[in-house]
Amino acid sequence: MSRSEELFERALRVIPGGVNSPVRAFRAVGGTPRFIARGEGAYVEDVDGHRYVDFVQSWGALLFGHARTEIVDAAVTAAERGTSFGAPTEAEVLLAERIAGMVPSIEQVRLVSSGTEACMSAIRLARGATGRSKVVKFEGCYHGHADGLLAKAGSGVATFGLPGSAGVTGGAAGDTIVLAYNDREAVRDVLRAIGDEVAAVILEPVAANMGVVLPEAGFLEGVRAVTAEHGALLIFDEVITGFRLARGGAQERFGITPDLTTLGKVMGGGFPCAAFGGRADLMQHLAPVGPVYQAGTLSGNPVAVAAGLAALDLIDREDPYEGLLDRSARLAGGLGEAFESAGIAAAIPRSESLFSVFFAAGPIRTYDQARAADHERFARFFHAMLDRGIFLPPSGYEAWFLSAAHGDAEIDRTIQAAAEAARELG
Numbered sequence: 001m002s003r004s005e006e007l008f009e010r011a012l013r014v015i016p017g018g019v020n021s022p023v024r025a026f027r028a029v030g031g032t033p034r035f036i037a038r039g040e041g042a043y044v045e046d047v048d049g050h051r052y053v054d055f056v057q058s059w060g061a062l063l064f065g066h067a068r069t070e071i072v073d074a075a076v077t078a079a080e081r082g083t084s085f086g087a088p089t090e091a092e093v094l095l096a097e098r099i100a101g102m103v104p105s106i107e108q109v110r111l112v113s114s115g116t117e118a119c120m121s122a123i124r125l126a127r128g129a130t131g132r133s134k135v136v137k138f139e140g141c142y143h144g145h146a147d148g149l150l151a152k153a154g155s156g157v158a159t160f161g162l163p164g165s166a167g168v169t170g171g172a173a174g175d176t177i178v179l180a181y182n183d184r185e186a187v188r189d190v191l192r193a194i195g196d197e198v199a200a201v202i203l204e205p206v207a208a209n210m211g212v213v214l215p216e217a218g219f220l221e222g223v224r225a226v227t228a229e230h231g232a233l234l235i236f237d238e239v240i241t242g243f244r245l246a247r248g249g250a251q252e253r254f255g256i257t258p259d260l261t262t263l264g265k266v267m268g269g270g271f272p273c274a275a276f277g278g279r280a281d282l283m284q285h286l287a288p289v290g291p292v293y294q295a296g297t298l299s300g301n302p303v304a305v306a307a308g309l310a311a312l313d314l315i316d317r318e319d320p321y322e323g324l325l326d327r328s329a330r331l332a333g334g335l336g337e338a339f340e341s342a343g344i345a346a347a348i349p350r351s352e353s354l355f356s357v358f359f360a361a362g363p364i365r366t367y368d369q370a371r372a373a374d375h376e377r378f379a380r381f382f383h384a385m386l387d388r389g390i391f392l393p394p395s396g397y398e399a400w401f402l403s404a405a406h407g408d409a410e411i412d413r414t415i416q417a418a419a420e421a422a423r424e425l426g
């Protein structure tokens, strides 16, 4: 029995499903999850001493790879001065200034500890600011696990084929309207019919929780125009795309200005740190200025904030985007060729360095099409890659995450492994 198997057995006794977040359990791909002992750059090593090129990268939180020295040093230095105060610190001001300077639509920002909290709070703020109750979301988009946002959600909810979640009351989800991604006519129709009841439309500007699904030309522009027309707020969930597609996220990349933005992952440098922000007039509805309550014991935690600042510093110093783009284009291209020469139909939608692999013939533009892909083949591909030392996200509904630490050697190795795996699957 491997050490991972041994630990998983023990974990199953004391942790539901053996994991603290469902997709980690490998249920979608089968087998025993690898317990990770350490990570360095593009690599992770499991407790049995196997090394893998890691494309999970903490689900996109690690833009600079594992244990990047500057980020670790910043966190250690901060921790030595105290790990949490529950009082304001200078570093929070620096991080807020930095975010406001980088993300085009953000004038003010509130720090929280997870993407879930960021989205939940942004929705509350939107309702409080507009005095309206309904929220429009899109099938296959994931905005964390707050009750009202779990309807037809992506990520683990998609991986496990759930329509929503048990434990969410009709009351909690009853104000959520779910539409198909890329269907801008549907958004227009809903807003024409009940626009004065809609507080916000929330979306991932590049959907990355049903696999990667790109916004079609005109979709984001159309939603921006129609929300503005009806006084509904547009919330960009940039928890994944923020600081990844570009320095200023998807809103900079596509040149569209949302009213509110949620952020997480990269901005915490691998620590629990997330945020929501937007125009000052909207953010002023938050307590203690306004009546929309929102709070957190560990919000703006000094260790997480120091790590986040170090990550954003690295962005400004190293401008990693061109390199990420080049290497992900080469990787996606190499994967495409590997599948093609093995006679396997595959679609690899990509926006900058964000992409995923669907075993399907046609382009993927909706959640239904993402679901119709061959996820059983993905499971076999996942294991064929794992056997060759490549750690992919253990679900076809998740994006692959490249970091600045993935160099040409790792890309070549991954393409080589994929060519062998594809022949094996063929």
Ligand code: PMP
Pocket: 059, 113, 114, 115, 116, 117, 119, 142, 143, 144, 145, 155, 204, 209, 237, 238, 239, 240, 264, 265, 274
């Ligand atoms: N929004 C998006 C787009 C996400 O991808 C995620 C998590 N993967 C969340 C929100 C929730 O973030 P967290 O897991 O930090 O709560």
